[in-house]
Amino acid sequence: MLNIENLSVNYKSNRNMVHALGPVAMKIETGDIIAVIGPSGCGKSTLLHVLSGIIKDYDGIVTLNGTTLNPKVHDIGFIPQNFGLLPWKNVEKNCLLSLKIKKRIIDSKLIERMEYIMDKLNIQDLKDRYPKELSGGQKQRVAIARAFIMNPDLLLMDEPFSALDALTREEAQELFIDVWNQYKPTTVFVTHSIEEAIYMGKKIVIMSHCPGAIIETIDNPLFNTEDLRQNEEYLKLSSYIRSISKRGWKV
Amino acid sequence: MKAKDKIKLFLQGFLMINVIWYLLAVIVDMRVLPTPLDVYMNLNNLYDSRLHIHILVSLYRVILGVGISLVLGMLLGLLMAYSESWNKLLNPLVYFTYPIPKTALLPVVMLLLGLGDSSKVTIIVLILVFQVIIAVRDAVLHISQETYNPIKSLGASKLQIFRYITLPSILPAMLTNLRLSIGTALSILFFAEGYGTQLGIGYYILDAWGRIDYLGMYAGIVAISLFGFVLFVLIDILEETTCGWKA
Numbered sequence: 379m380l381n382i383e384n385l386s387v388n389y390k391s392n393r394n395m396v397h398a399l400g401p402v403a404m405k406i407e408t409g410d411i412i413a414v415i416g417p418s419g420c421g422k423s424t425l426l427h428v429l430s431g432i433i434k435d436y437d438g439i440v441t442l443n444g445t446t447l448n449p450k451v452h453d454i455g456f457i458p459q460n461f462g463l464l465p466w467k468n469v470e471k472n473c474l475l476s477l478k479i480k481k482r483i484i485d486s487k488l489i490e491r492m493e494y495i496m497d498k499l500n501i502q503d504l505k506d507r508y509p510k511e512l513s514g515g516q517k518q519r520v521a522i523a524r525a526f527i528m529n530p531d532l533l534l535m536d537e538p539f540s541a542l543d544a545l546t547r548e549e550a551q552e553l554f555i556d557v558w559n560q561y562k563p564t565t566v567f568v569t570h571s572i573e574e575a576i577y578m579g580k581k582i583v584i585m586s587h588c589p590g591a592i593i594e595t596i597d598n599p600l601f602n603t604e605d606l607r608q609n610e611e612y613l614k615l616s617s618y619i620r621s622i623s624k625r626g627w628k629v
Numbered sequence: 630m631k632a633k634d635k636i637k638l639f640l641q642g643f644l645m646i647n648v649i650w651y652l653l654a655v656i657v658d659m660r661v662l663p664t665p666l667d668v669y670m671n672l673n674n675l676y677d678s679r680l681h682i683h684i685l686v687s688l689y690r691v692i693l694g695v696g697i698s699l700v701l702g703m704l705l706g707l708l709m710a711y712s713e714s715w716n717k718l719l720n721p722l723v724y725f726t727y728p729i730p731k732t733a734l735l736p737v738v739m740l741l742l743g744l745g746d747s748s749k750v751t752i753i754v755l756i757l758v759f760q761v762i763i764a765v766r767d768a769v770l771h772i773s774q775e776t777y778n779p780i781k782s783l784g785a786s787k788l789q790i791f792r793y794i795t796l797p798s799i800l801p802a803m804l805t806n807l808r809l810s811i812g813t814a815l816s817i818l819f820f821a822e823g824y825g826t827q828l829g830i831g832y833y834i835l836d837a838w839g840r841i842d843y844l845g846m847y848a849g850i851v852a853i854s855l856f857g858f859v860l861f862v863l864i865d866i867l868e869e870t871t872c873g874w875k876a
Binding site: 427430431432448449450451452454455456457458460462464465466467468475476479480508509510534 | 780
């Protein structure tokens with residue numbers, strides 16, 4: 379379980395202290411997938427940076443499975459907006475990077491897992507390519523594969539599909555949910571797309587303008603439903619979230 | 630670029646230079662400018678004059694000079710990139726000394742270190758090390774913070790971050806720098822081998838010049854050029870094996 383209590387983040391910019399986030403409190407059950415949605419600049423990315431251990435200077439408590447969140451202790455998979463692949467490593471080596479950093483012994487079982495996930499995401503044939511030789515959608519799938527291969531305690535995604543064109547995005551989302559349903563790692567992702575939040579979030583957390591605080595947390599009844607966009611409930615929920623946005627993301 | 634294209638490029642360049650050289654030699658028609666044919670015909674006499682030993686000695690000086698510059702320059706460059714206070718301390722020094730023509734210090738270095746190899750290597754290092762420092766520092770500072778994020782979230786140690794991110798990011802800049810450094814080192818060599826030695830390709834050329842052995846002098850020039858070219862090709866190969874992802 380991921381537990382966030384009283385989290386707030388301040389940082390220095392030109393000698394001024396900027397209050398970027400919080401206070402935020404959240405409890406996320408193991409195996410849940412949470413969509414965080416809010417206006418740009420509300421501190422969504424800051425929240426992910428705290429959860430991924432990139433920002434270490436924060437106030438409040440963040441624990442994962444009972445211990446203070448620490449990337450050296452926990453296995454955290456982080457997929458940034460630009461996918462975060464290393465341009466000097468080919469697809470296979472990029473996928474193995476997280477295991478190498480964690481100093482895991484790469485045995486036949488891990489290789490099998492990697493092959494399986496790569497196969498599922500349809501990137502088997504791209505193993506020897508460098509990121510430069512991949513399309514946006516392919517890079518995205520490699521990034522997803524890399525995160526799942528390490529079997530993370532916590533999976534974080536920063537606007538994971540926003541760099542893709544509409545058709546590629548839908549396909550990528552479907553593939554992602556398919557793999558996610560199989561392994562169910564605890565996941566937090568940030569998005570600015572209401573549709574994406576409803577499609578992929580078991581819970582939807584709506585955040586306010588900067589400094590971001592939580593307006594509302596919605597249990598999404600539509601999570602994991604097929605043909606989502608034809609569903610009447612979908613229209614209701616999305617227009618509800620839209621109304622919050624129109625009110626100006628206020629508490 | 631494929632090896633085949635490279636060979637083609639080399640042959641084209643070689644041919645062009647030789648045609649220009651030949652035409653110049655015919656037009657000028659003086660003993661100081663023999664045709665390439667005369668020079669190449671004379672090449673087989675060079676083994677007697679121990680040209681290969683001169684080349685090896687020069688190679689030793691170049692490798693030592695460039696090697697020390699790279700190691701020292703990388704250490705200082707990294708120090709300046711990683712530590713604000715070291716950068717504040719060293720930056721004025723680097724900035725101020727960078728434009729000083731270090732060859733002007735040759736007499737000082739000679740007086741302090743004598744006429745042997747140490748003064749020759751030192752002058753190479755003095756000239757090269759500053760550009761290495763600046764290249765390394767700037768290359769490290771140019772890596773965007775975002776590049777580090779995924780690996781930081783994996784809890785990578787400082788050493789791992791250096792090995793998996795910093796080093797491969799600055800490698801292309803380092804290789805470009807190595808290329809420039811070797812070119813510069815060869816030019817300095819010529820100058821530095823003009824005193825206090827009986828060995829080295831620079832000495833060989835100057836000695837032949839002094840003896841009015843123009844054919845020998847040109848042979849030396851051809852040898853130092855080929856020598857430079859071989860080093861150039863070696864860097865090409867290094868670049869292709871380590872930075873293949875860029876192509």
